[in-house]
Amino acid sequence: MYSPLVQPAVSGASSGSRESTRDNVLNSVLTHGPVSAATIGDQLQLTAAAVRRHLDSLEKDGLVEVKSVAGSRGAGRPSRRYVVTQQGQSHLGDDYLDLASEAVRLLQEISGDEAIRSLARKHFASLEQRFSELVPEDADLTDRIRALTRTLDEAGFAASTRRAGRGGKVTTLRAAQICQGHCPIQEMAGEFPEFCEEETELFARLLEVDVRRLSTLPTGGHVCTTHVPLGRRAHASLMAHTAQRAEK
Template sequence: MRQKMTAQQTSSPQTSIREDILRFLLKRGTATASAIASHLQITPQAVRRHLKTLESSELIEHQVSQASIGRPNHLYQLSRQGREHFPDQYDQFALSLLNTVADTLGPEQVSQLLKHQWQRKAKEYKECLGDAPLKDRMQTLVKLRQAEGYMAECHRAEEADAADSALDSALDSAFVITEYNCAIAHIAESYPTVCGHELTMFAIALPDCSVERTHWLVGGEHQCGYLVKTKEKQAPEAKP
C-alpha cells in the first residue's frame, strides 16, 4: 500500500532529499544509486536508504541490470505514481468531462472539441510570443509551459554540420524543448490525438519555424522533446 507523507515529513530535510531524487529520476529516466549519490553529493548508503523509502511508498521501482563484471546494477525509475506526484493542472476532472462528451455526443465531437481547444491555445501562445528573436520566444514559451504544470526546459540544439564561421548563427536558429512530465498525461493516454494537436499548436505559435517531435512520453520514453528550427528562406525565383 502506498504510504502518505505527513505534513511534518514533507517539510523535513530528509523529504527534501527524496524530492531531489524524484526530480533527478524524472529528468534522467533511469539511474543507479551511485549516479544519484554523485549528483546529490551524498553517500551511496544514504541514497539507498532514501530509495528504500521511496520504493515502499510506490513512487519508484527498479530493474536489475546484469553488469559484465561484478554484481548486477539496480536501475531506479519513477513508477506511475511517481510521475503523478508532480504537478498536474488538468487531472482527472478534464478526462472525466471528455469521457462524458464522448458518451453523450460521440468520439467525433471530442476530436473537434480538442482541435478547437488547441487552436485557441495556439493563438494565445502566438500573442504572448510576439515577433521577438527566436531565443527570447523559446524562453517565453518555456515559462508558459511551466506555468501550466510542465517541467520544461529549453536549450540550443547542437549543429555539428554548421560551418565554424556560421556556428553561432546556426545555433541561435535551432532549439530543443524538453518536457519531463506531462500535465495532461491522463488525457493523452486516453486520447493520444491531443499530442498531434499539441505539435500543431507549437507550429502555429511559431509560424517562421519547423517543429519536430523528437521524444514522446506516451510512446514509452521518459520525456517529450521538440526540435524547433527557423525555416530556411527560399530565394526569389529569377525573372526570365
C-alpha cells in the first residue's frame, strides 16, 4: 500500500469548492496513481459517487485515464485504477520548458554530452542540500527513504512510498518503492536521459543502496518508480563511484 508522507488536503463537496475538490482529486491521482476511486474517497473524505463524478469529468477532459489492474487474487474482473495522462502532466505545468530545452540543445552542441551531465548534477544539487538538512549522518535506511520522499514531494514531484516484495526472513527480498507522480522537467528528461540517470545516481548516493529504476514518466510510464532494496547496503564500488561523481 502507498504510505504518503504528505497527505492531500481534505475538501468538502459543496458547490463553492467544486473546482478545489476536482483539483484535489486530480492531485490524488497524480500522487497515488494507479489508484481506485474508493481509495481517493477515503483520502479526501468524499463519497464514492462524488469521486466518480470528478473522475468522469477529468477523464472527459483528457486529464486522467483508466488503467485496468488484475485483482490481487488473480480472479474476477480487473479493478479500475486511475492515472494521470500525458495531457494531464502538461496541464499541471511545464512553463518555460521549451525555452529551457532549446538552451540545453545549444549547450550540447557547443560543449558535448558531458556538459549535459554536469548541468543535470547541478540541477539536482538543491535536492541533495534539502535532503541533508532533513537527515542526520547516523540515520537508518528507513529514515533516508522517508526524507528523500519528503524532499521530492516538496519539490513538486508528487512523491510517495510503498512497500514491495515479500517481508519474510530473507531481508534481500524486502524492498520499498519511491514513486514520483509528476516530473517538472518531463519533456526535457525525455530528450536528455542524462537527467534521469543523474537523478538515479543521486538516489543511490543519498540512500546508500544500489537502487534501480523500474519506470519513468519520460519513457511512457504512468509514474517514475525507483526500487530500493531494504536490508542490503551499497557495495563499496558503488559508494566510491557515486561519491566520485558527486565531486565532479
